[in-house]
Amino acid sequence: MQIKIGWHGKHFGEEPPLVGDQNQGAGGIFFSKCNLHCVFCQNVQISQCGLGQDYSVEELANIMLGLQNQGAINIDLVTPTLWWKQIKEAVEIAKSQGLKIPVMWNSNAFEPKQLIRNMNGLVDIYVPDFKYGDDELGYKYSGIKNYSAAAQIAIKEMLWQVGKFKTDINGLGERGVVVRHLVLPNNIDNSLKVLDILAGIDIRLHISLMRQYYPLNDLTKYPELMRGVNNEEWNNVYQHLIDLGFENGWIQGEDSGAVMIPDFTKEKPFE
Numbered sequence: 434m435q436i437k438i439g440w441h442g443k444h445f446g447e448e449p450p451l452v453g454d455q456n457q458g459a460g461g462i463f464f465s466k467c468n469l470h471c472v473f474c475q476n477v478q479i480s481q482c483g484l485g486q487d488y489s490v491e492e493l494a495n496i497m498l499g500l501q502n503q504g505a506i507n508i509d510l511v512t513p514t515l516w517w518k519q520i521k522e523a524v525e526i527a528k529s530q531g532l533k534i535p536v537m538w539n540s541n542a543f544e545p546k547q548l549i550r551n552m553n554g555l556v557d558i559y560v561p562d563f564k565y566g567d568d569e570l571g572y573k574y575s576g577i578k579n580y581s582a583a584a585q586i587a588i589k590e591m592l593w594q595v596g597k598f599k600t601d602i603n604g605l606g607e608r609g610v611v612v613r614h615l616v617l618p619n620n621i622d623n624s625l626k627v628l629d630i631l632a633g634i635d636i637r638l639h640i641s642l643m644r645q646y647y648p649l650n651d652l653t654k655y656p657e658l659m660r661g662v663n664n665e666e667w668n669n670v671y672q673h674l675i676d677l678g679f680e681n682g683w684i685q686g687e688d689s690g691a692v693m694i695p696d697f698t699k700e701k702p703f704e
């Protein structure tokens with residue numbers, strides 16, 4: 434069975450323990466198409482326009498082994514949800530042929546518990562992006578119902594499988610869960626709710642609070658998304674993170690907007 438990949442190679446756009454130094458990098462495999470259709474998607478070329486090439490499961494396993502040989506510190510499966518069956522098969526083949534580095538599942542968390550359960554024992558690090566505490570917003574921006582409850586169930590399953598995030602003796606991610614959240618302009622209540630929900634799951638979670646939102650695509654129907662997050666909004670969310678008592682994780686700097694947008698029509702989309 435074929436699998437469509439938008440781009441693969443080493444990349445350095447993840448949290449520090451997930452990329453290592455400049456000679457290491459995450460072993461990125463960006464899959465084409467996505468189970469959500471977010472109006473603000475920053476990877477729209479591959480997630481919604483379907484840019485990419487077809488590969489067999491065996492070829493995908495070889496890509497994983499090749500990334501390991503190039504010094505990548507993990508296999509970073511980006512937007513993997515729709516392709517989980519082929520990915521499972523490819524990881525099994527790659528592991529049988531010497532894949533040793535951690536396998537990372539980098540998704541939007543809108544995934545049935547059983548789908549995540551199927552990856553048990555094959556995935557070492559889960560990096561779910563918890564997008565919405567507010568279900569109405571999930572419907573408005575991503576066209577899905579009941580996002581929040583579904584994502585919470587998925588994240589609890591991930592925690593059950595691999596536990597809290599931990600690094601090896603070199604400070605590189607080895608196992609566990611890192612929960613991301615992208616702050617959206619004019620939607621701060623959603624971010625506060627997301628943090629409240631995550632605090633209820635486990636205050637020791639590693640949280641990655643992202644400020645990289647930058648308006649792309651046709652957003653004429655969503656004028657509130659036509660700018661980046663301002664300092665007041667960001668400080669509100671950050672202060673709530675601190676007030677709740679989260680101590681583990683990362684926050685993005687003020688200048689992380691447009692610079693983080695990849696162009697997948699280029700051979701090196703992140704440069």
Ligand code: SF4
Binds near residue numbers: 468474
């Ligand atoms: S879940 Fe992520 S990759 Fe998929 S459409 Fe939304 S922003 Fe894009």
